[in-house]
Each structure stands twice: as C-alpha cells, then as structure tokens.
Amino acid sequence: PGNNSRQSMIELDDIVSRIIAGEDEIPVKINVIKGGTEVYFHSRHFPIRDADGILVGIGGVFREGTAQWREMNHVAERYEDIARLSFDIIWETDPDLNITYLSQRTTEVLGYHPRELIGSNLLALGAFEGEPITTLRRSPFRDVAVTATHRDGRIRRLKLSGLPMFADETGTFRGFRGTATDMSAEQEAREIALTSRDQLTTAIENVSEGFVLYDEHHRMVLCNNRFREYLASAHRILFPGAPFRGILHGLAERGMILGPENAMDNWLDLRDRALRDGEASTEIALAGGRWLRITDRPTEDGGIVSIVSDITDTKEREETLRSAKELAEQGS
Secondary structure, three states, X not given: OOOOOEEOOXXXXXXXXXXXXXXXXXXXXXXXXXXXXXXXXXXXXEEEEOOOOOXXXXXXXXXXXXXXXXXXXXXXXXXXXXXXXXXXXXXXXXXXXXXXXXXXXXXXXXXXXXXXXXXXXXXXXXXXXXXXXXXXXXXXXXXXXXXXXXXXXXXXXXXXXXXXXXXXXXXXXXXXXXXXXXXXXHHHHHHHHHHHHHHHHHHHHOOOOEEEEEOOOOXXXXXXXXXXXXXXXXXXXXXXXXXXXXXXXXXXXXOOEEEOOOXXXXXXXXXHHHHHHOOEEEEEEEOOOOEEEEEEEEOOXXXXXXXXXXXXXXXXXXXXXXXXXXXXXXXO
C-alpha cells in the first residue's frame, strides 16, 4: 500500500504456530484503507506438505469481499432497524437454546436489558404451556404461550414463535430465531371484559322485570330468566341470534297472544317508534290471563333494550274499578 493506505495486521506468527500445532485451515479477515476507501479481504491459510506428509510451507488465498461486507452491513442495519421498530421481542438462540440475541423491546416488556438475559436458556424465560420446545425436533413453532415475570414482579404473558436456523454450506443446525409477542394487555383486557360481562349478567338477572337486548339487526343478544318465565311456553325460540319477528310469530303460532286488538302490529312497530321518539311502550294480554307492558329504548349502536313488566295486578284493579263504576251508574 502507498503512504495514504492503512492495512490491518496479519498475525503471521500466530498463524504459523497454529498450523504447526495441527490446524488445517485458518480464516482471517483484513481491511485496507486505500485512497480514503475501505477495502475488505478474506484470507484462508493452510499447510503445504510433501508426499510424505511433512510440513514444508504455508499457503494463503486472498479474496476481496468489500461488496459482500457492505451488503452484510446493510442487512445488519436493516435488521437492527426492524428490531427497534417492532412491537415484538426478536430473539435468537444457539443449538442448545441458550439466548444469543435479544432486541431492545425486551427492556419494555420484561424490565431487563438484553445483556442481562443473553446466555441464559430460552426455556428459563418463564413457564411454557403445551408441548415443550426441544432442539431435537428442530421444526418451526408458533404462538407457544409463556408466562414470564417482569423485573418488578408483574406477570407478563407472551406468545413465542420461532424458526430453526441452519448453516448454508453444511446444513448444520445453528439454533432458533423468532419473536415473542407481549399479550399481557390483551389478556388483561379480556379478563376485564369477562368480569364486566359476568357483573352485567348478574345485574340483569337480579332485575325484577324481564330484560331483552336486541342488536341493530333486531336479533336477540340476551335475555334474563324473568323474561323466559313470562314466555315459558315459548322458551325454545328464545335464544341468542333469534330474530325479533321470528319470536313474535312463534308466540302467535302457539296462541300465546290474546289481545288487545292489533297487539301483534303494535309490538312489531314498537322498535321503529322507539328509534323515532327515544322510548315507546305497548301492552299485551297473554294466554292464562297475564298482562305485560313492553317498553323499548334504543341503544347507541342502533340496538334495542326491552323492559318487560308484569302489569296483571294493575289490569285487574282497573277492571274492578271499571266494573264498580258501571254498577254505580246502573244504580243511579
């Protein structure tokens, strides 16, 4: 090289000593700064022996690898950028499942710097559910549930997916590479939703009146036992997804609606009147003498909440008062 060049040193003494000690091939990487440009070479050093196998020299082959090095550098940069931007932890292991790489997302999810966990075994990350990951199968796996502990003691729920890595030249198994998705927030939201649903169901069941919720397509979402009690003879048609018109036609076919006149039409129109006015009610008489008042109110998403009240006692008092009034008028 000229005066404006710099070459990385090749430790020839070390190479000679290692070949004399019995090594058959020693790869070395060197770089040369020439005219302000960095050039990379790969060298391979090996023993030269005569016909009797006696070491008579050392040979070397040099191959320029600048373009390959630059491409590898670009790939590494892209990989690091993806790892920093990803919401998942990116990880790699050696053939024994010892962790060799973890992305910075590890700190956010588990509270540890990646360097604190590198070298530990992947299986020590937490409690694995289902079939264990082993190096024997060396096959891809997806969404393996893992319960890990954050540095501050919080429980984190992860899903691990991985692919086996093999050396291009020999096909030797090199370990696994994959991602770990933090499912904690989703799991917590699911648990909160389940708790809220249970609380809502309990509250609805404790309501003293019948309760029915229909979606925006007027299909039943749920109802409480009091509503089922009112329409006990038609319990088989009261299920989630049942269309409102189908329920009414089922009641009519069973002869459960006795009056008043136009009771069916009024009940069918109740939804439209509730959507228009904000609330609407109607009254119907059932077979067996029971009277019900149905009050519909719209929900924000276009559904309907129906509150069904037993007004049989009220109707009987009204009838008693009406009869008494008629008798009094006749007496006058």
